[in-house]
Amino acid sequence: MVSTTINAPPRVAVLASGRGSNLAALLAAHEHGELPVQFVLVGSDKAAAPALRLAEAAGVPTLALDPRSYPDRRAFDHDLLQRVAASGAQWLVLAGYMRVLDGDALRPWVGRVINIHPSLLPLYRGLHTHRRALEAGDRDHGASVHFVTAELDGGPVVAQAHIRIEPGDDEDTLAERLLPLEHRLLPAVLGLLANGRLQWMDDAPLWDGEPLRAPLVLGVDGLHAAE
Ligand code: GRF
Secondary structure (H helix, E strand, C coil), X not given: CCCCCCCCCCEEEEECCCCCHHHHHHHHHHHCCCCCCEEEEEEECCCCCHHHHHHHXXXXXXXXXXXXXXXXXXXXXXXXXXXXXXXXXXXXXXXXCCCCCCHHHHHHHCCCEEEEECCCCCCCXXXXXXXXXXXXXXXXXXXXXEECCCCCCCCCEEEEEEEECCCCCCHHHXXXXXXXXXXXXXXXXXXXXXXXXXXXXXXXXXXCCEEXXXXXXXXXXXXXCCC
């Protein structure tokens, strides 16, 4: 058991598989004094992930584990999450982490892991979300931050950022417009966890002590309750 010092900022680990722009947004928010947490570890399933270089540059300890050196996904995830626990992390943020966490390994972490996903969940779990929104003829699109459960992109959604799909949009233009909103959304949700406004109790999110009835919405000045 890791001891907690009164008033110490909550300790956070991040997992990322790729370029790490959402991680960069978290680190920048912290650097600017807007995110009162301590980043204790950035881990990846890809040793070459640019996200790891960003973490190193920010002085955050890193961990790269190769899934191919484990007998199966469960063994990999157990080891990964044990190492995350050993870092002292209280919360875990998945920021472009491209693997599904095994349900058994995840169990001790449920309610303490959030993920950012580029769709308005429950729409378009999984990959190619921009393409699928375009193919469906949607007018609204966006990104979601949700608590992670064993179900792929299926845990309770906490907050969403919305964009309109305009005529002429393609996957690239959607990603280009959405990504800056993701970079505000994820630090904002982590900030709510850090200041205690967002909690997890009895398998569900609480916001300001009340059950969260609908995802919070990212507006120009931050997150607010859905209207
Ligand atoms: C983001 O679009 C995120 O929503 C999704 O994967 C992408 C990661 O981008 N889960 P980055 O590595 O944070 O730049």
